[in-house]
Amino acid sequence: MAALVPGSAGAGTRARVVIVGAGFGGLECARKLNWSGADVLLLDRGGYHLFTPLLYQVATALLNPSEIAYPLRTVFRRSPNVRVSTTTVTGIDLTRRVVHVRPGGEVPYDYLVLATGSTNNFHGNEQLAETSIGLKSLADGTRLRNHVLACLERADCESDPDERRALLTFVVAGGGPGGVEYAGALNELLRLVARRDFSTVRREDAHVLLVQGPDRLLTAFSERLGRYAERVLTRRGVEVRTRTRIQAADERRVTLSDGSVVATRTVVWTGGVRALVPSIPSDPPRRHGSRVHVDEFLRIPGAQGAYALGDAAGAEQDGAELPMLSAPAIQAGRFVARAIRSDLTGKQPGRPFRYVDKGTMATIGRNAAIVQLRGGLELTGFVGWLAWALVHVWYLVGFRNRVVALARWTWYYLRFDRPIRIILQTGPDPIVATLEGPEC
Amino acid sequence: MAALVPGSAGAGTRARVVIVGAGFGGLECARKLNWSGADVLLLDRGGYHLFTPLLYQVATALLNPSEIAYPLRTVFRRSPNVRVSTTTVTGIDLTRRVVHVRPGGEVPYDYLVLATGSTNNFHGNEQLAETSIGLKSLADGTRLRNHVLACLERADCESDPDERRALLTFVVAGGGPGGVEYAGALNELLRLVARRDFSTVRREDAHVLLVQGPDRLLTAFSERLGRYAERVLTRRGVEVRTRTRIQAADERRVTLSDGSVVATRTVVWTGGVRALVPSIPSDPPRRHGSRVHVDEFLRIPGAQGAYALGDAAGAEQDGAELPMLSAPAIQAGRFVARAIRSDLTGKQPGRPFRYVDKGTMATIGRNAAIVQLRGGLELTGFVGWLAWALVHVWYLVGFRNRVVALARWTWYYLRFDRPIRIILQTGPDPIVATLEGPEC
Numbered sequence: 052m053a054a055l056v057p058g059s060a061g062a063g064t065r066a067r068v069v070i071v072g073a074g075f076g077g078l079e080c081a082r083k084l085n086w087s088g089a090d091v092l093l094l095d096r097g098g099y100h101l102f103t104p105l106l107y108q109v110a111t112a113l114l115n116p117s118e119i120a121y122p123l124r125t126v127f128r129r130s131p132n133v134r135v136s137t138t139t140v141t142g143i144d145l146t147r148r149v150v151h152v153r154p155g156g157e158v159p160y161d162y163l164v165l166a167t168g169s170t171n172n173f174h175g176n177e178q179l180a181e182t183s184i185g186l187k188s189l190a191d192g193t194r195l196r197n198h199v200l201a202c203l204e205r206a207d208c209e210s211d212p213d214e215r216r217a218l219l220t221f222v223v224a225g226g227g228p229g230g231v232e233y234a235g236a237l238n239e240l241l242r243l244v245a246r247r248d249f250s251t252v253r254r255e256d257a258h259v260l261l262v263q264g265p266d267r268l269l270t271a272f273s274e275r276l277g278r279y280a281e282r283v284l285t286r287r288g289v290e291v292r293t294r295t296r297i298q299a300a301d302e303r304r305v306t307l308s309d310g311s312v313v314a315t316r317t318v319v320w321t322g323g324v325r326a327l328v329p330s331i332p333s334d335p336p337r338r339h340g341s342r343v344h345v346d347e348f349l350r351i352p353g354a355q356g357a358y359a360l361g362d363a364a365g366a367e368q369d370g371a372e373l374p375m376l377s378a379p380a381i382q383a384g385r386f387v388a389r390a391i392r393s394d395l396t397g398k399q400p401g402r403p404f405r406y407v408d409k410g411t412m413a414t415i416g417r418n419a420a421i422v423q424l425r426g427g428l429e430l431t432g433f434v435g436w437l438a439w440a441l442v443h444v445w446y447l448v449g450f451r452n453r454v455v456a457l458a459r460w461t462w463y464y465l466r467f468d469r470p471i472r473i474i475l476q477t478g479p480d481p482i483v484a485t486l487e488g489p490e491c
Numbered sequence: 492m493a494a495l496v497p498g499s500a501g502a503g504t505r506a507r508v509v510i511v512g513a514g515f516g517g518l519e520c521a522r523k524l525n526w527s528g529a530d531v532l533l534l535d536r537g538g539y540h541l542f543t544p545l546l547y548q549v550a551t552a553l554l555n556p557s558e559i560a561y562p563l564r565t566v567f568r569r570s571p572n573v574r575v576s577t578t579t580v581t582g583i584d585l586t587r588r589v590v591h592v593r594p595g596g597e598v599p600y601d602y603l604v605l606a607t608g609s610t611n612n613f614h615g616n617e618q619l620a621e622t623s624i625g626l627k628s629l630a631d632g633t634r635l636r637n638h639v640l641a642c643l644e645r646a647d648c649e650s651d652p653d654e655r656r657a658l659l660t661f662v663v664a665g666g667g668p669g670g671v672e673y674a675g676a677l678n679e680l681l682r683l684v685a686r687r688d689f690s691t692v693r694r695e696d697a698h699v700l701l702v703q704g705p706d707r708l709l710t711a712f713s714e715r716l717g718r719y720a721e722r723v724l725t726r727r728g729v730e731v732r733t734r735t736r737i738q739a740a741d742e743r744r745v746t747l748s749d750g751s752v753v754a755t756r757t758v759v760w761t762g763g764v765r766a767l768v769p770s771i772p773s774d775p776p777r778r779h780g781s782r783v784h785v786d787e788f789l790r791i792p793g794a795q796g797a798y799a800l801g802d803a804a805g806a807e808q809d810g811a812e813l814p815m816l817s818a819p820a821i822q823a824g825r826f827v828a829r830a831i832r833s834d835l836t837g838k839q840p841g842r843p844f845r846y847v848d849k850g851t852m853a854t855i856g857r858n859a860a861i862v863q864l865r866g867g868l869e870l871t872g873f874v875g876w877l878a879w880a881l882v883h884v885w886y887l888v889g890f891r892n893r894v895v896a897l898a899r900w901t902w903y904y905l906r907f908d909r910p911i912r913i914i915l916q917t918g919p920d921p922i923v924a925t926l927e928g929p930e931c
Binding site: 098125128136154208248 | 538555557562564565568574576577578594644645647648687688689690
């Protein structure tokens, strides 16, 4: 008997919904199908929902991994019809309507919700993929934290000035919200916090370089907000280079498209993502960034009962693809849950999915964030920062996480400090490992 | 120029003290040499002080790693003469009076404090070393947490009853304080918490087996307390087998000295430790458990200016070696700091080191701990448990950690819950990886 069947006890006549991926879209869909007439199985590799908007705070030693990752079993602890399983989906057969999972087995479905999200896209540059550290998964975040702290430790006992400069130079690739938020937070870690613990690391030694291909930061925001972010970052010491791309990178240096070579031990990659979709034999058409093509009801064309949403799907609206953000994924998750509920009760599908953009926001650092609201209202500075903090605490899953994050932020805001400064080495860091030992 | 020299700025005429290891003994010694006339360099592999008495709480998903690990740089942030370096000591030359560190280099010293602690001792059983998980380092703790959570996940989707039983059987080897505390806490995690998240895992499915060689638990405590611990554990569902040792273990089963074979995926090793001492060419005499021999002033005989303390040293008192506990290490750290200060000011050494045993304690679980105080006073049950909690919070390094630990304990005590239930996979788990995939 296959132990993994959707739903609770005594399945059989009830419809089986399999949701693959518990990111923003998959989690919202499962929540809205809670207490429905369907047996729901939520499959996720890690078994937790990751609050990615705060991942950069794990990577800069402000939050613990467990504070932005919430176990799915706890979310659905009291649910009568949603089951959770920590498994890797290896493939999906849209014709036979089964999901292949590892440890080996097949899970049959009546409805499939493909919400597998996205991963780092290095645009085929293998060397860059090996040398840089991304910022998409929890493992990325802790690896980056360990790496940055290790660079500081190394720099502290390094006597060669060139080597020292390379250890304290951090290149962030990509000037979207991810890159801007990480560059801002890293700059604060290096300039406000590190010099208190590393007496030899002076404020002016640290160097954060933010590299952006387009001619300004944050192209998804208005030009005014993009320029504001650039101004604030520059004033705080981050070097922003627009119209610049990374041409090549190895363990010791980065070559930029403007011809300059920067000696560094750290390249943080936020320069692109692509959809992460398990293997599907009847390969459905893909779109830009390998997102699965879906119709206006978020259904995969030609595949009965199969939906796709969020970063994994390339839903179109007004001639453009929806952005790869949490908000459209959440709204789509809600939409698909409603569509499945309607279908279960024999109702006709309602109107097509329409994403309502309520606004976007990004922090640049202490007392500075940008918020672009629906209708054109824009906030910057401290007001924007307060709005950012409130919204993010509100959306953090679980009461405890909200309290902890708020308490930490308040405490460390007042003290200019960071709490999680331990290098928990659980595996080798290929980048730091290649460093030759300084004369300590 | 070698960048790593003890002390602050402008060394030269000041005495150089090198402390190797920042456990309880090394940290205490460095603290007591703060603001002294010596330049102190504290070397530690991880760069943090680990509060090992609470490691089992990390391993049972109650505390975060950063809550029991405190960055040394923060401890000595305002110190004028104590420098910290995160480096691995590869060897010590007692004749030339230099410490070899990696990244490569030599650190000269006038005074050496060897406080390198201990590591798991598998008594030469290679197979056991590979198969079991220890409970000495922070990496051990997080690995064990991940492993236990992974076993629960696997069991939840396993249909073969034998395989399921093996996944939910946990063998703890060693009935000292470490084994008793972990067995008690794991039993609670499995019986009180897990069943709320894993609907298929019933209270009676989980099986914790505590194996102890001597004829009773906690031989360092009085017989009454040892028997009490056994009674409480048994009543709560832990199977205690005394006069039993592990004969052989592989990924699928454990063979005990009484001939029985237990199918299990988890062996937790608390069955012994041995001193962890870097390579010393002029190999000083060793004692039981490879501890370095020291005289009554904790000096390494024949080595000028070299002290050894804590688990690394085999100090004798009243004909017996001092126990490998935090209390004698702390007192020895204080003693050595005082001895170095005396020496610096040209004073004669005072009286020999004498460890004052103020008492020992161990928790067995919720509302139950044992405390054995100097003079024969013994506490058990809820009173002992309160005393245990107060003492441990008091000794946790750093105000923030104390507040966090207290808040967490209170909250989860009231709610019968555990907060850190995410499997943060940063490397492969060799034990779980060898499991064949259940039919999920």
